[in-house]
Amino acid sequence: MWVLRLILRNTGRHKLRTILTILGLAVATMSFVVIRTLISSWYASAEVIPPNRLVTRNAVSLVFGLPLAYEDKIKRVEGVESVGRGNWFGGLYNNDPKNFFANFAVGPEAYLDMYSEFVLPPEQRADYFNTKNGAVAGRRLADRFGWKIGDIIRLTGQIYPGDWEFVLKGIYKGSQQGVDENSFIFHWEYFDERIKQTFPEMGGEAGWFLVKISNPKQAAGIGAAIDDIFKNSPAQTLTETEKEFSLNFLAMMDSLIAGLTIMSYLIIGVILLVLVNTMAMSARERMSEYAVLKTLGFKTYHISGLIVGESLLLAGVGGVLGVLLTYPVLDGISRALQGFFSGFAMNSLTVILSAVFMVVVGILAAIFPVYRALRLSIVEGLRHVG
Amino acid sequence: MPAIVKISNLSKSYRRDSIRIPVLENINLEVEAGDFLALMGPSGSGKTTLLNMIGGIDKPSAGDVFVGDVPIHRLSDAALATWRARHVGFVFQFYNLMPVLTAFENVELPLLLTRLSKTERRKHVELALSIVGLQDRINHYPRQLSGGQEQRVAIARALVTDPTLILADEPTGDLDKNSAEEVMTLLSQLNSQHGKTIIVVTHDPRAADKARSHRNLDKGELA
Ligand SMILES: Nc1ncnc2c1ncn2[C@@H]1O[C@H](COP(=O)(O)OP(=O)(O)O)[C@@H](O)[C@H]1O
Ligand SMILES: [Mg+2]
Numbered sequence: 172m173w174v175l176r177l178i179l180r181n182t183g184r185h186k187l188r189t190i191l192t193i194l195g196l197a198v199a200t201m202s203f204v205v206i207r208t209l210i211s212s213w214y215a216s217a218e219v220i221p222p223n224r225l226v227t228r229n230a231v232s233l234v235f236g237l238p239l240a241y242e243d244k245i246k247r248v249e250g251v252e253s254v255g256r257g258n259w260f261g262g263l264y265n266n267d268p269k270n271f272f273a274n275f276a277v278g279p280e281a282y283l284d285m286y287s288e289f290v291l292p293p294e295q296r297a298d299y300f301n302t303k304n305g306a307v308a309g310r311r312l313a314d315r316f317g318w319k320i321g322d323i324i325r326l327t328g329q330i331y332p333g334d335w336e337f338v339l340k341g342i343y344k345g346s347q348q349g350v351d352e353n354s355f356i357f358h359w360e361y362f363d364e365r366i367k368q369t370f371p372e373m374g375g376e377a378g379w380f381l382v383k384i385s386n387p388k389q390a391a392g393i394g395a396a397i398d399d400i401f402k403n404s405p406a407q408t409l410t411e412t413e414k415e416f417s418l419n420f421l422a423m424m425d426s427l428i429a430g431l432t433i434m435s436y437l438i439i440g441v442i443l444l445v446l447v448n449t450m451a452m453s454a455r456e457r458m459s460e461y462a463v464l465k466t467l468g469f470k471t472y473h474i475s476g477l478i479v480g481e482s483l484l485l486a487g488v489g490g491v492l493g494v495l496l497t498y499p500v501l502d503g504i505s506r507a508l509q510g511f512f513s514g515f516a517m518n519s520l521t522v523i524l525s526a527v528f529m530v531v532v533g534i535l536a537a538i539f540p541v542y543r544a545l546r547l548s549i550v551e552g553l554r555h556v557g
Numbered sequence: 558m559p560a561i562v563k564i565s566n567l568s569k570s571y572r573r574d575s576i577r578i579p580v581l582e583n584i585n586l587e588v589e590a591g592d593f594l595a596l597m598g599p600s601g602s603g604k605t606t607l608l609n610m611i612g613g614i615d616k617p618s619a620g621d622v623f624v625g626d627v628p629i630h631r632l633s634d635a636a637l638a639t640w641r642a643r644h645v646g647f648v649f650q651f652y653n654l655m656p657v658l659t660a661f662e663n664v665e666l667p668l669l670l671t672r673l674s675k676t677e678r679r680k681h682v683e684l685a686l687s688i689v690g691l692q693d694r695i696n697h698y699p700r701q702l703s704g705g706q707e708q709r710v711a712i713a714r715a716l717v718t719d720p721t722l723i724l725a726d727e728p729t730g731d732l733d734k735n736s737a738e739e740v741m742t743l744l745s746q747l748n749s750q751h752g753k754t755i756i757v758v759t760h761d762p763r764a765a766d767k768a769r770s771h772r773n774l775d776k777g778e779l780a
Contacts (some may be wrong), residue, residue: 173669175660180657463653466614467667467714468642470635549614553649 174473178480181453188449189485195445196489199438200525203497204437205522208501210428215349215518217417222387224285225394226416227380230407232328233259236376244400245380248395252385255282256377257360262326262335264316273351274311274326275378278359283307288346295320295341303361306337307350309352313342324355331366331373382410439528442489446536450482454540461544462552474544479537486533490525559756561721562611566618569606578605582777584620588756595750596758598683598774604758605726607774611756612645612724613637625721646715648725652707654699654714660686661695661704664713673719685713688751689743705736706735712743716753723747725757729764741767 182189227551229235239256246254257277264270277283280300283291291299291307297371299305308318318324322339345352366374384393394410401408411419421428454461461474497517569581580603586673588594609615610622613629614637622630632640646667654663664685668678686692689709692757697709708728715723726743729737745767747753759765774780 177657184657239606392619404694416691459653460655463655465638466647468638468670469697470638534720550609553653 174476174480177477178484179483181457181477182484186454188452191494192445192449192485195488196486196529197492197496199442199445200490200493200529201500203435203438203442203502203523203528204494204497204517205401205500205527206431206438207524208497208517209504210431211518211521212349213421213424213428216351217414217421218416219288219345219347219349220412220417221287222412222414223384224389224409224413225382225384225390225397226413227382227394227397227408227410228250228378230398230409233378235406236378237380237408238376241379241401241406242377242380243399243409247380248393248396250384250389250402251397252383253285254357254413255279255285255381256379257282257381258359258362258376258378260326260331260335260357261329261364263329264324264326266327270316270538272315272353272371273354274357276359277356282359282381283356285381288350289331289343291341291343291347299340302338302340302475303358304335304337305340306355306357307341307343308339308355310342310344311352312355313339315353318342326355333369335365350461381413387412411412419529439532442486442528443532443535445487446482446489446510446532447539449485449490450478450540453481454478454544456546458544458552462547462549465549465552475537475541478544479534482537482540483530483533486536490529494522494525559590560587561592561625562586563592563621564611564685564687564757565597567607567610567617567622569603569610569615569618569631572771574640580777581610581617584779586772586779588754590754591748591752592769593745593755593769594757595768595771596756597760597762597765599760599772602774603777604760604774608724608726608758611722612647613641614647637750640741642667644721646709646720647716648708648715648723648728650727650730652699652711652731654707654710656699659696659698660691660702660710660713662700664717665712667718674743676748681717683714684719686710688716688747703736704732708732708736708740709743712740712747716747716751718774723753723755727758727760729759729761733750737761737764 227237227241229237235257242254242256245251255273255277260274260276264272282318283289283296295307297305306324308324312318318339320342324337324339326335326337327333328335343352363374382393384390390412393454394412397410398408440505464474501517564584564586567581567584568579570576570577570579577746584607590591594608598604606615610617610630613624613632617630620626620630622639627640629637629640655666658666661682664682665678668681673681683695686695687714691706691709691713694702694706694710699710702710715725723744728744728773729740741764744755744757748755748769757764757768765771
């Protein structure tokens with residue numbers, strides 16, 4: 172009890188130093204948690220993709236499409252359950268680049284049903300399929316622009332010029348954390364028809380095919396079988412699971428992510444240095460007090476307890492404050508980067524990790540002062556004063 | 558009167574870079590229970606070193622130190638710590654109070670190592686503070702007290718456990734004339750009215766006047 176009181180009083184001796192130390196620890200912890208949350212949120216969005224979906228695209232580049240006729244051929248491959256097609260539309264809402272979000276045309280009905288992680292009320296789904304220019308938007312996207320069911324949404328095509336009007340017929344939710352809720356989809360048939368009217372030479376092409384398979388374990392084999400069919404065609408294909416497709420995208424940012432991860436650990440090092448410095452300063456100033464406590468008969472564990480306790484207290488308060496700071500900061504980031512993140516999942520591992528690091532840092536920062544205080548002979552410690 | 562401190566053939570030297578610096582040579586000293594001894598001598602003569610050895614915060618290079626029946630030169634560091642807590646009260650030149658603790662809490666500090674309950678501790682602390690005349694400064698922090706008051710708090714801390722010995726190293730060295738007089742009178746009262754055995758290191762003859770017996774250290778040897 173008295174040890175706690177003494178620890179608290181000791182932290183109050185140099186208020187500015189204590190406050191700066193805690194703020195330093197808090198900012199560093201906050202950065203650690205924010206960085207790790209960003210990374211894990213990227214991976215989380217790939218993790219929630221069901222493993223039973225393949226994407227077949229043009230082997231050369233996503234920019235080139237694939238003949239519609241491929242769809243039936245893919246359907247006949249052993250193990251394939253259903254096939255749908257999609258095209259990137261790339262329209263801008265109110266023709267403002269700041270309003271960027273993913274929008275694409277998909278069809279037939281099967282395509283939407285393959286997205287088992289999109290939860291759409293049955294009557295909205297029916298409405299959507301009964302409306303030629305109907306559209307479905309993710310919950311976050313709808314929130315962002317304040318859209319309600321029935322709203323007319325005008326997108327200005329960037330690839331396919333013109334103003335396109337859609338009627339919002341459904342708003343889907345993700346079935347779990349991490350599912351993308353920022354997409355806007357509409358009927359492929361409507362898309363293709365309109366393109367053919369304005370640009371007869373375009374149309375009749377799929378940007379990609381989405382393939383649902385019955386056994387995710389056979390994904391590699393089925394993918395190879397599909398690519399094999401079109402090996403000698405003018406448009407060769409590349410098939411991979413949608414998850415791989417997503418992770419490959421992350422792989423392009425591999426070095427960025429590795430750099431951020433390293434940085435997150437360097438931050439732990441910074442936290443350690445901040446605390447080591449503060450604890451070393453405090454302990455140096457108190458050597459004669461430790462000598463007096465020893466003279467009075469206080470033992471090794473009392474003195475160690477005082478120092479370790481103070482170190483853990485600073486680390487703990489800084490750490491908790493840092494994690495709390497994370498919420499407004501992540502909130503701000505997700506506001507600033509609308510549409511790129513489907514919500515942050517501050518995963519419990521990150522929080523546990525920062526708690527563990529704080530305890531470790533608290534103990535490490537105390538080691539040197541404890542060592543010095545214990546090694547110090549009473550006689551030397553008392554001489555410190557005079 | 559039986560001897561409460563018995564030092565025989567004590568020598569102490571320090572090592573500095575493989576050079577042996579002798580500080581005390583062949584010291585023999587007996588202090589009777591109830592004595593109030595002034596250890597005098599010029600600066601650097603080894604007074605502090607000798608007092609530290611009697612109080613068990615330093616160890617002799619050779620020779621024996623008995624306090625009561627305990628051969629404290631043979632005790633381990635941990636055993637010495639326990640022994641000091643029960644048998645010795647220290648008073649230092651620079652008071653050495655904990656700055657973050659009040660007068661009450663400073664005096665209570667040595668009692669935290671005993672089994673006394675909170676109420677019993679309070680009784681002891683209040684008694685000790687009233688003996689040194691500071692019952693009205695209980696909740697003051699050291700920085701709110703004068704030097705003389707701080708030293709009286711330190712004396713209360715030294716006597717609160719009712720130790721066998723009170724050891725004071727230049728207790729008036731940092732005080733003005735009046736405060737020094739007060740502190741020495743207080744120690745003398747503790748000796749005469751409460752029967753405490755006290756050893757005071759000082760090189761101030763006026764302070765030494767209050768003691769019952771006097772010994773002189775010069776160049777590491779007792780006269
Ligand atoms: N830890 C030490 N290392 C080396 N020399 C020391 C040490 N402590 C004391 N001395 C020396 O021992 C001598 C006696 O010191 P001390 O007992 O403090 O003298 P006094 O208290 O009489 O002034 C001095 O010369 C001092 O320099
Ligand atoms: Mg001295």
